[in-house]
Amino acid sequence: MQIHFRNLLLGSAVLLMASCSKPNTQGKLIPKEAAFVIQVDGKSLSSKLSWDEIKQNPVFAEASKDSTVPAGMKVILNNPDSAGIDTKTDLLFFALQDSIGGYVAFEGTIKNEDQFKNFIKTFAADGSENEADGIKFISKAPFCAGYTKDKFVYLFDAPQMSQMDALSGRMQRDSIDITPSKPRDIFSTCKALFALSESNSLAKNDKFTALLKENGDMHFWMNTEQLTKGAMNNPMMAMANLDKLYKGSLTTGTLNFENGKINVDVKSYVGDELGKLYKKYGDGKVSEDMLKRMPGKDIIGLMAIAYKPEGIKELLKLLGVDGIANMGLSNVGFTMDDFIKANKGDLVLGLSDLSMKKDSAAGEMGYVSEKPDFNFIFATSIGDKDAFNKLINAGKKLGEKGLPADSKAPFAYSDNGSYFAIANSKENADKFLSATNPNIDFINKINGQAFGGYLNIHLLLKAFEKEATKDSSASAVYDASLKLWDNLLFKGGDFKDGAIAQTVEVNLVDKTTNSLKQLNQYAAKLGEIYKARKAKEKTASMAMDATIPIEDVVAPPASKK
Structure with missing residues (x-):
């Protein structure tokens, strides 16, 4: 019995290994x-x-x-x-x-x-x-x-x-x-x-085989190393070890059309050296507390990144540009070590309350143009306060050099010892530092990994409604787009089997109909609009031609002498 059981286990192991190493049939004719x-x-x-x-x-x-x-x-x-x-x-x-x-x-x-x-x-x-x-x-x-x-x-x-x-x-x-x-x-x-x-x-190719085994309507494969080979031959590029970034790199993705949304699962494979670096420094989780602090009523876009500052230094060493980086930083008043000490490793960028407002400066012929108006936030977590002050002072000096003497910076900043925030106004910077925003209901969908983000496509479109509805064709396109697109969510950062995993979710307004059908209907609508517009332009062109006197169209014959 023991012999038979052992042989059964060995046979199972052989079958398992054979199935894992079995080549895929789809890639046989692809170099x-x-x-x-x-x-x-x-x-x-x-x-x-x-x-x-x-x-x-x-x-x-x-x-x-x-x-x-x-x-x-x-x-x-x-x-x-x-x-x-x-x-x-x-x-x-x-x-x-x-x-x-x-x-x-x-x-x-x-x-x-x-x-x-x-x-x-x-x-x-x-x-x-x-x-x-x-x-x-x-x-x-x-x-x-x-x-x-x-x-x-x-x-x-x-x-x-x-x-x-x-x-x-x-x-x-x-x-x-x-x-x-x-x-x-x-x-x-x-x-x-x-x-x-x-x-x-x-x-x-194990990675290609693994890709095709993923359940999906479509799969894509992009060999980044192959695509960058020509660029790496550039002498300027060769001065830095940029091949470390691209060697062994490729991106794979699986796309699914589901009811009311499009899901894309992406894997970004990296080379061995970059992989070791990411394993050591890339396991952060975005700060949920910072995400909740984004001020504003209508959030247009929000992105968060968690990183280990030490990893930036090691990456620069890997690329062979750490000396150049330190030289450049020292010219503005701090070092790479100061940067690492100053930052805890959390970043948040956000945009809210976007609208179009009349420009105070009237254009030619008294025409009043419009420009976008919005609130923005760039925030980072503070590690060491004294070291961070070095970064702030360096930023002040650069700002003074870059701005005219009589001008005012189009932003304000503030900090509370834990977070540093730059915003379009001091009020918004202080709001980020002092309170959380109850209007943010998507955080649980983008947190938990090293980076995440959100884009409200629907609100973005609505902000440009007046500009997008100036004629009947544009208005029809705008209306069709508004009825289709809702928002986009993405997150990622988990590292497994040499790849950084990421997910993208594109949500549509109609949650009950398959997204592929909706895209086809959207394309059909745009096609109808384009066809009607071309017909209208043709009619207008023919009407204009009809108003031109025949003698202006056909030149009179030359007179005989």
Whole structure:
């Protein structure tokens, strides 16, 4: 019995390890260097928003009628299944940047091979057809499609991706030709994707596998290290060890459309050295007491951060810029050690009671403009009072240098020994220090981790109502937006498995309808408004043309001599 029990345990362990290391099937045709990947769960999305609902969208209907849209695209817009693609399975999009630019690919499952081939030929008419290792290819630069009886990859060359960095942009503005000297062999590129080994693809990437296992309507993958490789070659960047920030870094996310809200779960992976630093200094919790002190009746936005000041010093050392930082701080009257001693490690920023008010200074022709009026708070917790006074004195000196002699600073500050607050008025600074605000009911949704925030989109829109309703079209857009958007909440900071976890929640006004349906209805409304506006502009233009005398439109024939 003992032997059988031991063998059972060993067998279970082997099966568990095998299941954990099992490669994902979705990443087999995606190079591990891919900069972006988006995975769409076709079955889940179609259950929340049918294609018939999408087709009723005026924007969609206009695109279907557009003469510039290829016939093949119109076919798939009318009925995606007619393209031979199984739209109820995973669909993946990815982009890769390389030495001659980059390319974008779309891949998925084939439902009907003949339909798929006919669909591809509408885009690549007279394209060359090849077959290698049981894989069929249809290519016509800049497109290529490779497919088996089950899977397909549709590739599109994107040489402009080489111009994404700032240096290339400058060269383009200066009319320096930076187009690749050798065009991409699109067929060979497509063929190479099917020949990818698992070790060179995302199939065996543990983080990508873990991402796809998360329950979600969509998943996204952004390889930050890959995206920043070009920038890191800049000599100015190389002076600091900024590669420490990006080495091993990537961001993954899972998006869900739910009734009345959109949820996004994000993981930001960091390299080993940065990870060790975050483990040691990044486990703070935002100050609930400071959040409750935000003054004002209507809170527009609020953000809180908890940090360990010592961690900033260690980060500067890791990047190799601690000497430069200390030199700069000493010039204004304090050191990094003073900063660490002065701050306890809590920050709060907030905005409230936003409205538009008439500007006291009239513009040209007596026109009176409006400008935003609001209350703001920037507050921090105090560690050592004497050390903090050094920071205040340094700030005063900088302010005196930056402001004209006869001007007054547009803010005021105050402290009570525990907190230091800067506000648009002394009254608001004192309110933060002396009392809590009973109007804040969302704190429990954004606290408990190292950072959290809130944005009231609905109130933000209402503040600009007068400006946004100057004409009928703008008023209609404003009304549709006001009926859709409620608020946004986010928080994060927990560190697990090499990643900083974050959550974002976008809340809509209608809490009973799926958010994907609401977004489609919103897009439909905007499409109707745009269509009506274009029709109105066309009518006005024709009316204006009708008022122009015919002799002003058609020049009289030249007189004969």
